[in-house]
Amino acid sequence: MSSFLRVATIEKARATLEKRWRLRPREAEVSLGEAAGRVLAEDVISRIDVPPFDRAAFDGYAVRAADTFGAGEESPIELTRVGSVRAGEWPKFKIRRGQCAEIDTGAPVPRGANAVVMLEYSTARAKVVRVLRAVAPGENIAERGSEIKRGTKVLKAGKMITPQTLGTIAAIGRKRVKVYSPPKVAVVSSGVELVDAGSSLGRGKIYDVNGPAICQAVELCGGEASYLGIARDEPRSLATLLKRGLATCDVVVLSGGSSAGAGDIAPSVVDGLGNPGVLVHGLALRPGKPTFVAVVGGKPIFGLPGYPVSALMVFDQLVVPYLRRLSGLPPAERAKVRVKLASKILSARGRRELVPLKLVQKRQKIYAEPLLKGSGAITALSLADGYMDVPLEREIVEKDEAVEVILFGGGGIG
C-alpha cells in the first residue's frame, strides 16, 4: 500500500492518531521544588486546619471579650497581665476573668481568651493593662481552620503549580505532591547533508538547525527533550535512532532531511519497526507534504518537514497539543495579534496554508510582512514572529487586510 494514499487534513490526522494511540500522561510524586511549573495530578486535600490553632492577628493583649465591654478612651478598663505569648510558643496558662496576656502576631491565643486588643488600643504599666476600646468575641483572632479546614480540597488536579499554589501546598505541610511527569521526547534529525553544530563542515554539508530548535520547542510545552542526533537518510541509520527513541522515550519527533530520498525512506523504515506503523503520510496543509504520523509499539512518531520554519510551524500545529496534554497542561492559549498585512499573500488553491510572518512597524503602526518562500530557511527562521493560517478557500489575502497572526511563544513553540 502506497503511503501516499494516506494524505489527511490535520484534524483527520489527529483523529486517526488518537484511535491508535492511548495517550496516557505519566504521574510522579515529587518534592515541592520539582513541582514548580508542573501540573497537579491529584486533588490536594488538607490533613490539617490552617491556622492549626487560634492565632493572634495583631500584636496586643489576649482578653476575654466580655471583660472589655464598655471600654473606651474616656473609660478604660483595667486587666491584669498574667503572662505573655510569643509566636511559636504554646501558652500553658489560662486567662480568667479580669486577666489578659501580652501576645505577638501569629502567637496562639491562650485558653480562656477569645479576642485580642490591639497594642495601640492599650496602655500598660507593670502588670496593669488599660484597655481603651472594647473588642467583640473573635475580634483580631484568626480562628483555627478559618483559612483551610481539615479535609478541605484546597487544589484540584489539573492546576498549574505557580508560586501561589506552591505556597498553599506548603501551608498544609505537604512536602511531596503528585504531578504529571514531563513526557520524554526523542528528537531526531534526518538528512545525509546534515552535521551537528560544532563539527567541521565537510563539502556539501550544512549544519543541522532542527535538532536544537525542536528540543527547545519540546521543553517549552512541558516536555523533556532527548536529542538523539542525525540519521543519514538511509534505512539502517534511521531505524537505529528511531528504535532508540521508541525504547527510551514516550514520543519520537523526526524532522526529515531535505534530500529527495528522505520523504520516502522514513515512512517505510517506520512501517518496518512495528504495527500499526504509518497512519497518515502527507498533510493537506502547506507546508506539510512530507509530514507523517505513525504509531509503533503504542508510541507516536511524528515526521516533520526538514525546512526549519515548516518544521516549527507543523510542530506547533500537530505536536504541541499532544505534548501539552501529556504534561497535563490545558490547550495552549495562543498569543495572537490582529494586524494589517504589509503585502498580499497568494495561497495555494484548495489547500490550507501556514504562512510565516514578520511584524514590522510602519508609521507608528504594526503590520505583518509575509516571509516569502524564497527568503531562505535560516533567515525566515530568525525573522518570523509567527504565522498566519490561510484557510483553503482563500487564494489571495490582500494587502492591508486585517489578519490574525499566531505568535510563536505563548505556550507554543516560542
Next chain:
Amino acid sequence: MSSFLRVATIEKARATLEKRWRLRPREAEVSLGEAAGRVLAEDVISRIDVPPFDRAAFDGYAVRAADTFGAGEESPIELTRVGSVRAGEWPKFKIRRGQCAEIDTGAPVPRGANAVVMLEYSTARAKVVRVLRAVAPGENIAERGSEIKRGTKVLKAGKMITPQTLGTIAAIGRKRVKVYSPPKVAVVSSGVELVDAGSSLGRGKIYDVNGPAICQAVELCGGEASYLGIARDEPRSLATLLKRGLATCDVVVLSGGSSAGAGDIAPSVVDGLGNPGVLVHGLALRPGKPTFVAVVGGKPIFGLPGYPVSALMVFDQLVVPYLRRLSGLPPAERAKVRVKLASKILSARGRRELVPLKLVQKRQKIYAEPLLKGSGAITALSLADGYMDVPLEREIVEKDEAVEVILFGGGGIG
C-alpha cells in the same frame, strides 16, 4: 541610628540601592541545550556563509541557464545527463554546454551550472533530459551566503534565546554561546513559629509558605534559587543563614517571620554583617512596612514582609526588576487587564497601596474582587490573580470603577 528613619518610597529605595550595589550580570559560555531560554551575552557573528555553497532549492536538473533559453512545452530542449548530485555529496564533475546533472534539493550545484530546472518541468529517458521551461541564471538556486554572509552579525547581545534563535546559532555551526548566567539567589525564611513542610507541626507552629513560593518566583524571573531554610527570629540563627547566603549567592532574599521581634532583629543583624548594611528600612507602600533593603560585601539583601501575599507583591515590585536585569532580561512586560472593581477599596491615606485582587465572572463580565486583609494569608495567596497599585492620593476606589490589574505571571512572579 534608628533604622526607622530610613523609610523610603520604592523609587527612592531603588535609587539608594543602586548607588551602593554595582549590579554585574555574570556571563558564561554554555552549550546550545543550556542556552535555551537564556539571554545572549555576545553579538553572534557568523564565521561561515549560509548556505556554504550554491544549493539546489528543488529536486530537478542543474543546467547552464543559457542552454534552456527558448525551451517550452511545445519546444523542449534536450540536454545530456552527465551525472547526479545527492544532498551531502560534493560533485566532482563540471557541467559543459548541452549537459545537465540530476540534483536533489539541498545538494551542491556542480561547477558550470548556474540554474536548476524543476523536476516537473522536465522529462527524462536514459541520458536524455528534455527541458520544458527556460530558467534564468540563479533560478531555483540558494546561492552561497544568500542567507547569512560570513562576518555578518546574526544575533545581538540581549536577545532572548528561543527555538528560532537557537536554530540560527546552530545554522552557523556554533556549539557554545555566551549567555547571562542565572543569578544565584539565597532564599531564607525567618520566624520562630515556622517549620518546613513535611516536618511534624509542633504546638504553636505553622508551616512556612514563603520559602517554596519565593524560590519558584525567583526561577520565573531567570534566577537560580537556593533555599537555605528557616532562621528562628534570633540573631545567631539569622546571621548564620544570611552569611551563608552572601557567601554562596549573588542576592539574598529574606522573608521575615510574623513574630514581633523579627522586624527589629533582621536589620540589626544585617548591619552587623558588614558595610554599608541596611540602606532602607520600611517602604512608603502598603504592604511594605517591615521591608528592608541592604548591601553587605557588595551583595544586596532584600527583607520582605512575612505575610505571604505581601511578600510576593513586594518581591514582584522590588526584587523582580533586579533579577531580570541580572539575567539579562528586559523589564517584565507585565500582563495587565482593565476590568471593573466588584467592590470598593478603602486605601490608606497618603500611602501607595498594593491590593491583591481576584478575577471573578458576573453575568458574562469579568470583575476584580479585592481580597480583604481579613481573608487570611493562605486563602488570599491561592485566590489572588494579581494586584492593583493604588496611588497615594486615592483614598477610595469605587465599585464599578475600571481599574488595571497587574496579573501574577507574565515575567513577574507567576
